[in-house]
Every structure is written in C-alpha cells, then in structure tokens.
Amino acid sequence: MNGARGGQPTILDVAARAGVSKSAVSRVLSGTGRFSDETRERVERAAAELGYVANAMARGLVSGRTHTIGMLVRDASSMLYTALHAVMEQRASELGYRVVTTSGVGRVEDEKSALAALVSMRVDGLVVCSGLLPAADIAEFAPRIATVVAGRPELHPALSSVYCDETDGGERIADAVADAGHDAVVVLTVPLDNAITQHARSSAMSRRLRQRGATAIDIDASFVRPAVDIAADVVDAMRESGATAVMCPTDRLMLDVCDALSKRGVSVPEDVSVTGFDGVFPLANDWIGFTTLQQPVERIGREAIDLVIGRIDDPSCEVEHRSLRGTVLPGRTLLPR
Structure with a gap:
C-alpha cells in the first residue's frame, strides 16, 4: 500500500520503510547535511519501492527555492506564444528549472490575477509574455520576485526585457514593400489598448511608407473586427486609392485576410500583394x-x-533591456509592381 491512507506515499512512509528518521530522509533527498552511504542507500531503495516522488513545492518551503518559473502568456492559441513557450521550457530544463504556465483571457485584471496566482504557487521567477498588461501592473511584482518581460518592447526601469525590435521590424518590412514598387499601400493598424507590440509595428509600417514617399492607407484592425469586415475595407481602398499591397501586423491576421479576400474574388498576390509579421x-x-x-x-x-x-541567483543584478532584430523573409505573397 502506498502511504498510510492508500494515497501517494509521503516522506513519513519512506522513513518507516527505510527504518530511519524523517529528518534523515529529508537530508538524503535534498542532498544536504550529513548522512552515511548506508543511510542513503536505504532511503533511495525505500523511495523507489514506494514510488515516492518529492514534491517541489514542499521542498521549496524548506530550501526557499522550487526551481520553477511561472510564465504568463496572453493567448495560448497564438503560434508565437506557443513557439516561445516551447523554447523557454527547453532552456529552463537545461538549467534545472520547470515552467508553470497560465494564460489570460484578454482582460488586464485577469492577467494581473493570473500573475498573483503564479506567485502564490511559490515560483522562483516570472516571465510575462503579453502585449496587453501595462508595465506598471507587472512592475508591482518585481520587488518580491524575479520578473522578466519577453516578446514585447518594455523599457520600465524595474523590469528586464528581451524582445524583437518592433519599430525596426515594421520599418524593414515596409522597405521591402516600397522596394517592390508599391506606392499605395493599405496598413492594418492595431490600437495601443489591443496590443502594445502590434500597435508599434503597424505604426512603424505606416510611418516608414510615408517616409519613402508612398501613400499609406490605415485601416482599423482592432481585435473585435472580423476579417471579413477588414477585407471589405481593403477592397474599398483598392478601388478608391489604387492600393496594390496590404501590410498585416501578424501572420495569423494575414492568413485570415487572404482567405476573406479570396472569397470576395480578390487574388493574392496577382491582384494585391500581402505581407505579415512574426x-x-x-x-x-x-x-x-x-x-x-x-x-x-x-x-x-x-x-x-x-x-x-x-x-x-542575484536579485541585485542590473535591469537589462535586450532589443533583437528580426529578419525579412521573402515569399510569393509580395510581387513587384
């Protein structure tokens, strides 16, 4: 039987099976303190026979470390966040940590509550991957727990961050469109209160196009707007201004818009070129x-x-802001004019 009540075996069960004290089991399993080789062998054998697995949270109460990192992602269905999560889990594992993940539901108060829930689980650090939660709300946690913002430009003095340079990326993909000869371009723009990242990149696209002498036609791509409505506005802009390209703030929206345009009889890229981001x-x-x-x-x-x-490891280390450059991927959806 596993444990006194037939449930998961406990440290007391291991101690009873090994014929040693609870403190001896704790020392062996944590690798701290003094114990003999004989005691170690008895404890390890008893733990294996019972199928005992030490609880990381319980160990954390004693050691002050759980070797877990809490990760908040805004949208678990996002391919970008899914990719980030996979990379972070792999890197954390390489360094002896596990990642515990939660997601928001598109509201600031819910994301802040999700962060508080992660902290209550005694995670050692937080990684925030959200373009919605304001920096001030994230920074409230920084004095208590190591906190890093990933995937969005964040220059708050209390928060370390690592991100793709959204402005540089928006300008470079806009340069690719201008270099292809498009002088009237629709830019699907995202409001700041929808997503910090998408707002920054779409604003940079419009600004750069105008610097290059092209006409930028901004169309609202708020998250509440369905792709069919956005596509209808794109068709109107093509008819009224002669737009020959559409710039999208994400690949996901690009896919939806291409599909909606196709259903309206507009062919990509023969009738209109389209670009994405991510x-x-x-x-x-x-x-x-x-x-x-x-x-x-x-x-x-x-x-x-x-x-x-x-x-x-060192709460006194300086805050860092790491801005990384993206890469323009040429494809078949952008044709020269």
Missing part, C-alpha cells in the same frame, strides 16, 4: 510562402530564461 512555424513554412518579418523567437525565449534565472 514568421513562426507553420505559417513561415516555405510551401505557404508568406512574405513576412520573422521574429528571433529562439533567442527571445532562451535569453528571457537566462535573464530571469540570473535575477533569481
């Missing part, structure tokens, strides 16, 4: 052929974990 698998696959700005997701994820563990 460049994560599977939408970055060569077979699909999106022209997009690829974020350095591998570096963002790994460096975010390195930063948070660095702050766990």
Whole structure:
C-alpha cells in the first residue's frame, strides 16, 4: 500500500520503510547535511519501492527555492506564444528549472490575477509574455520576485526585457514593400489598448511608407473586427486609392485576410500583394510562402530564461533591456509592381 491512507506515499512512509528518521530522509533527498552511504542507500531503495516522488513545492518551503518559473502568456492559441513557450521550457530544463504556465483571457485584471496566482504557487521567477498588461501592473511584482518581460518592447526601469525590435521590424518590412514598387499601400493598424507590440509595428509600417514617399492607407484592425469586415475595407481602398499591397501586423491576421479576400474574388498576390509579421512555424513554412518579418523567437525565449534565472541567483543584478532584430523573409505573397 502506498502511504498510510492508500494515497501517494509521503516522506513519513519512506522513513518507516527505510527504518530511519524523517529528518534523515529529508537530508538524503535534498542532498544536504550529513548522512552515511548506508543511510542513503536505504532511503533511495525505500523511495523507489514506494514510488515516492518529492514534491517541489514542499521542498521549496524548506530550501526557499522550487526551481520553477511561472510564465504568463496572453493567448495560448497564438503560434508565437506557443513557439516561445516551447523554447523557454527547453532552456529552463537545461538549467534545472520547470515552467508553470497560465494564460489570460484578454482582460488586464485577469492577467494581473493570473500573475498573483503564479506567485502564490511559490515560483522562483516570472516571465510575462503579453502585449496587453501595462508595465506598471507587472512592475508591482518585481520587488518580491524575479520578473522578466519577453516578446514585447518594455523599457520600465524595474523590469528586464528581451524582445524583437518592433519599430525596426515594421520599418524593414515596409522597405521591402516600397522596394517592390508599391506606392499605395493599405496598413492594418492595431490600437495601443489591443496590443502594445502590434500597435508599434503597424505604426512603424505606416510611418516608414510615408517616409519613402508612398501613400499609406490605415485601416482599423482592432481585435473585435472580423476579417471579413477588414477585407471589405481593403477592397474599398483598392478601388478608391489604387492600393496594390496590404501590410498585416501578424501572420495569423494575414492568413485570415487572404482567405476573406479570396472569397470576395480578390487574388493574392496577382491582384494585391500581402505581407505579415512574426514568421513562426507553420505559417513561415516555405510551401505557404508568406512574405513576412520573422521574429528571433529562439533567442527571445532562451535569453528571457537566462535573464530571469540570473535575477533569481542575484536579485541585485542590473535591469537589462535586450532589443533583437528580426529578419525579412521573402515569399510569393509580395510581387513587384
């Protein structure tokens, strides 16, 4: 039987099976204090026979460390956040940590509550991957726990961050469109209160196009607007201003808009060129052929974990803001004029 009540075996069960004290079991399993080779062998054998697995949270009450990192992602269905999560889990595992993840539901108060819930689980550090939660709300946690913002430009003096340079990325993909000869371009713009990242990149696209002498037609791409309505506005802009290209703030929206345009009889890229932003698998696959700005997701994820563990190990280390450049991926959705 596993345990006195038939449930999961406890440290007391291991001590009874090994014929040693509870404190001796604790010393052996934590690798601290003094114990003989004989005691270690008895404890390890008893733990294996009972199927005992030490509880990381319980160990944390004693050691002050749980070797877990809490991660908040805004949208668990986002391919970008999914890719970031996978990279962070891998890097954390390499450094002896596990990642506990929760997601928001699109409201600031819910994301802040999610962070508080992670802290209550005694995680050693927090990584925030959200373009919605204001910096001030995240910074409230920084004095108590190592906190890093990943995937969005964040220059708050209390928060370390690592992110793709959204302004540079928006300008570079806009340059690709202008270089292809498009002088009237629709830019799907996202309000600041929808997403800090998408607002920054779409604003940079419009600004750069105008600097290059092109006409930028801004169309509202608020999250509440369905792709069919956005596509209808794009068709109107093509008819009224002669727009020959559409710039999207994400690959996901690009896919939806391309589909909605196709249903209206508009062919991509023959009738209108389209670009995206993010460049994560599977939408970055060569077979699909999106022209997009690829974020350095591998570096963002790994460096975010390195930063948070660095702050766990040394809370006095200086705040860092790491801005990384993305890469323009040429594809078949952008044709020269």
